[in-house]
Amino acid sequence: MVRAYIHDNNNKEDFRLPHDSGVEVTLQHLQQLGVLYYHITRPENVDTLAQKRGYKNQDVVNISLATFQNDQNDLLQKLNVFYEEHLHEDEEIRYIVDGEGYFDIRDITSNDWLRCYVESGDLLIVPAGVYHRFTLTEKNFIIARRLFKDEPKWEAHNKSVQVDDSTTHKQYIENVEK
């Protein structure tokens, strides 16, 4: 991760653009939100970390124009799904094998979007209950390993369809404030 910064909140332009407000976000700040970042050059070290944290399953996603037979609309449709603000009921680990992307993390105090640029060798741990979203960059290419604790709990809980904050989100807030 070259850097993390506050998203400029300009939602009129393509979300794959940098949207850099110029305000830096430190790794310590992300850590306070429970979001952990590591740079791992040897892929086998990802397995070691996963084992230590009790992970059992993983898969690999390859997202690019080629994945969608060069159909821009199909790619955008997929990206729109990832870009919906959502949370998961399990912690998620993402390890970037190739390409690049942005993970936007919702700051619980300022409500800012904290944009984390990730590229090859970057690993991000996003705790259960954290509202986030994801997009590719203008390069339209990423290969990422997704690690799961158990059975893949894929389900994304979109914020827009929730009346109340989810229990997982409340639990997350409690953990962070401890």
Ligand code: KMT
């Ligand atoms: C997520 O949960 O937002 C994702 O898994 C994004 C795709 S992984 C590069």
Ligand code: NI
């Ligand atoms: Ni997610």
